[in-house]
Amino acid sequence: MVASELEDWPGVLHREGRTLCRLSRDPSESGPGPAAKGQGAVFHNPAMSGNRTRSVLLLQHCIEAGLLGEGAIYALDGLSASGLRARRWLNELPAQSAARISATMGDMDPVALEWAMRCHEEFPPEHGEGELLPHLGDLRKSVLEHGRHWVDIDPYGSPLPFLDTAIQSLAKRGVAEISATDSAALTGSSKSALLRRYGARVRTDGLAHDSGLRVLLATVARTAARHERAIEPLLSVWESHHLRVSVRVRRSVEKANEVEESLGWRVASPTVEEVSSSIQAGMHPDTELDSLPMHCMLPLTHPIDRSDKRVSGPMWIGSLGQSDAMASMTEERALGICGPSDVEDDPVGWSDRDFERERRRVARSVRHISGEAEVIDAPHLILVDDLASWLGSGSPPSPSGMVTALCETGSRAAVAHYGKPAFRTDAPWVEIARAALNLQPPI
Numbered sequence: 535m536v537a538s539e540l541e542d543w544p545g546v547l548h549r550e551g552r553t554l555c556r557l558s559r560d561p562s563e564s565g566p567g568p569a570a571k572g573q574g575a576v577f578h579n580p581a582m583s584g585n586r587t588r589s590v591l592l593l594q595h596c597i598e599a600g601l602l603g604e605g606a607i608y609a610l611d612g613l614s615a616s617g618l619r620a621r622r623w624l625n626e627l628p629a630q631s632a633a634r635i636s637a638t639m640g641d642m643d644p645v646a647l648e649w650a651m652r653c654h655e656e657f658p659p660e661h662g663e664g665e666l667l668p669h670l671g672d673l674r675k676s677v678l679e680h681g682r683h684w685v686d687i688d689p690y691g692s693p694l695p696f697l698d699t700a701i702q703s704l705a706k707r708g709v710a711e712i713s714a715t716d717s718a719a720l721t722g723s724s725k726s727a728l729l730r731r732y733g734a735r736v737r738t739d740g741l742a743h744d745s746g747l748r749v750l751l752a753t754v755a756r757t758a759a760r761h762e763r764a765i766e767p768l769l770s771v772w773e774s775h776h777l778r779v780s781v782r783v784r785r786s787v788e789k790a791n792e793v794e795e796s797l798g799w800r801v802a803s804p805t806v807e808e809v810s811s812s813i814q815a816g817m818h819p820d821t822e823l824d825s826l827p828m829h830c831m832l833p834l835t836h837p838i839d840r841s842d843k844r845v846s847g848p849m850w851i852g853s854l855g856q857s858d859a860m861a862s863m864t865e866e867r868a869l870g871i872c873g874p875s876d877v878e879d880d881p882v883g884w885s886d887r888d889f890e891r892e893r894r895r896v897a898r899s900v901r902h903i904s905g906e907a908e909v910i911d912a913p914h915l916i917l918v919d920d921l922a923s924w925l926g927s928g929s930p931p932s933p934s935g936m937v938t939a940l941c942e943t944g945s946r947a948a949v950a951h952y953g954k955p956a957f958r959t960d961a962p963w964v965e966i967a968r969a970a971l972n973l974q975p976p977i
Contacts, residue, residue, distance in 0.1 A: 540649060547882050550583050551590070551872040551896060553625045554657040554882070555618050556649070576649045577615040581774050582688070582713075584899030586619045587872050588863065589711060590626050591900065592769060592780055593684065594871060595862040596709055597631045601782060602683045603707065607634045609684035610703075612673040612696065614639035617650025619686060620666060621657075626872050629661035636665040640673050674699045681705040692716040693750075694731055697757045704783050709768065711780045712754060720746030720777055722846070736846045737802055740917040740954060741829065743772040745800055748849035751779050755793050755850060764789030769863075769903070770854040772953050782856070797834045799847035804830045811836060817851065818913055821962035828924050831913060853911035860907035865897040872896045902951040909948045912960040919955065921970055931973040933957040939969035 542558040549555075561580040593609070596602050611620040620637040627635070641647050647668040654666050677685065677699050685700045685708065687693045693712045700710055714720055719727035721743055722736030729735065732753050736745045747770045755765050758781075765781040772778075798817070801808050804826060812818035812830040821827075831851045832838070838845055873893045876886060884892075918930040933949045936957050940947040945961035959966065 540645065540652070543649070543652070549874060549882050549884065549892065550580075550618060551587055551622055551626055551892070552660075552874045553618065553622045555616060555621065555653045556656070557616065558649070576643075576646045577690075578618065579615075582776070583895060584773055585688070585713065585771075585776070585778055586622055587868060587896055587899045588769065588771065588778075589619060589686065589780075590622050590872055591863050591868060592709075592711070592859060593623055594627055594631055595859050596684075596768075596782075597627075597634070598862075599858060601707065601709070605634070606636055607683045608681065608705075609635055609637045609686075610640060610677060610682050611637065611686050611688075612640045612677060612700065613687065613689050614641045614650060615643075615646055617641075617646070617653065617666075617668075619688070621650070621654055622872075624664035624666060625657075625659040627664075628871075629663045632659060632661060632664035636667065638667045638669050640669045640671065640677070642670070642672060644670055677703040681708075683708045684711075685709075686711045688713040690715060692719070692731055694753070697754065698760075701754075701758050701763065701783060702761055704763075706785050708783055709780065710754070710783055711778070712750070713776050713778045714746075714750055715776045717743070717746060717772075717775060717777055720749055722746075734846070734848055735840070737800075737843065739802060740920045741800070741846075741915060743777065743953060744854075744915050745846045745849060746777050747772060747779060747854060748800075748851070749847070750777055751781070751850035751854070752797050752848055754779060754781055755796060758783055759790040759793040762787045762790045764793070766856060767850070767852070767854055768856045768859040771903075771951065773899075774953075780859075794834050796850060796852045797848050798851040799832045799834070799836065799838055799845055800829055800849060800851075801832060802829050802844045802846075804844075808832065819960055819962045822964045825964060825967050827914075827963040827966075828916070828920060855907070855910040857907045857910060860910060861904050863900040863903040865900055865904075868896050868900045869893055900951075902949050906948045906951050906958060909946045909958040909960065912946060912958045914959050914961070914963075914966065915950060915952070915956055916959070916966065917952075917954050917956045921966075925967055925970055927971055927974055929974070930955070931970050935973050936966075936969055939973060940965060943969070 545556045545558045617639045718724045722738040734749045764786045769780040817831040922930040937947040940961045947959035950956040
């Protein structure tokens with residue numbers, strides 16, 4: 535297919551991060567949320583820009599940390615649509631990293647692949663490094679053609695149809711990034727879909743999106759275990775309409791056999807007995823039981839009444855991320871790698887204000903992630919609005935105020951990268967309650 539045969543070509547020139555592309559329609563016409571598939575010749579979701587930025591940053595961290603070996607890196611953008619993700623990998627990574635990457639864009643739409651390759655030819659990586667290959671076909675078939683070090687699954691809906699083959703396709707050590715836009719199911723709003731697809735239940739409270747991430751991780755972990763592999767979460771994010779987990783996958787029969795040790799339940803409004811069991815299992819800080827926490831975790835072996843509406847799970851009960859990976863995602867680093875620089879006579883026609891707006895968007899995509907790195911394994915994720923309601927204390931305390939107060943007691947705490955004002959901490963519940971009450975303004 536030649537360019538003249540591409541419907542709507544050359545379309546609209548667009549920039550995301552530092553990468554130029556052509557889209558069949560102006561992304562601003564799609565509004566702030568996800569676009570509906572089929573609205574244009576080539577599907578592009580502007581609401582996923584932060585998702586793609588974090589993908590670039592995580593790939594760079596994994597290369598620097600040696601998690602992908604020392605040789606060539608075979609990466610697959612399995613459901614590529616506009617191809618912008620793979621093109622951003624090559625264009626925005628430093629030349630030394632990009633030179634190691636052979637990136638494949640997979641899609642079942644030949645028009646989308648042709649469109650993406652024309653964009654790549656017109657706007658190649660600034661440093662000239664890296665390889666980009668199109669692949670027409672179903673991800674579930676093409677992914678098994680050879681081992682991959684990096685596989686990205688970003689479907690329109692649930693990732694479940696692609697998980698099994700994606701995990702199988704990974705080399706002995708690799709990374710899988712998995713997006714899920716069926717958030718209504720994962721967060722418990724569509725209970726039947728959640729039970730049917732993921733075999734779990736989620737309470738629709740303020741932690742529903744955190745629970746959804748954990749249910750997704752449990753599903754990935756069990757899928758990996760079936761293939762004698764184990765996962766280590768690197769980053770887990772709820773943003774807008776989608777959930778996203780990034781996991782390191784390694785071959786290990788021993789760890790695969792232990793998968794259920796990382797699975798369990800979340801219980802809302804727990805009883806004294808449930809909190810005691812959580813403490814004994816090492817899932818909750820030792821604390822006085824005169825005042826009970828809002829939630830606690832319990833191991834998979836704990837007897838649960840599945841009809842109890844307080845219970846969510848089975849879910850991943852371990853850490854949602856890896857400290858070093860998250861610590862690398864500072865706003866400064868994001869801007870240094872992905873932030874665009876002002877261009878005179880810009881072909882997109884951006885003003886200084888437009889460039890600044892994009893830089894703010896890049897920085898916002900990683901806000902609080904590096905600060906949360908040292909407490910991502912902490913047992914408490916606490917929404918300040920819920921905390922005030924639980925304690926009957928009036929106005930909610932600020933997350934940063936709670937973090938300062940808890941760190942002064944010797945506990946770990948940080949503002950959470952979460953869609954609602956929240957913080958993570960390993961502080962005993964009694965200290966959390968005391969700090970929240972002490973932060974109330976005098977009457």
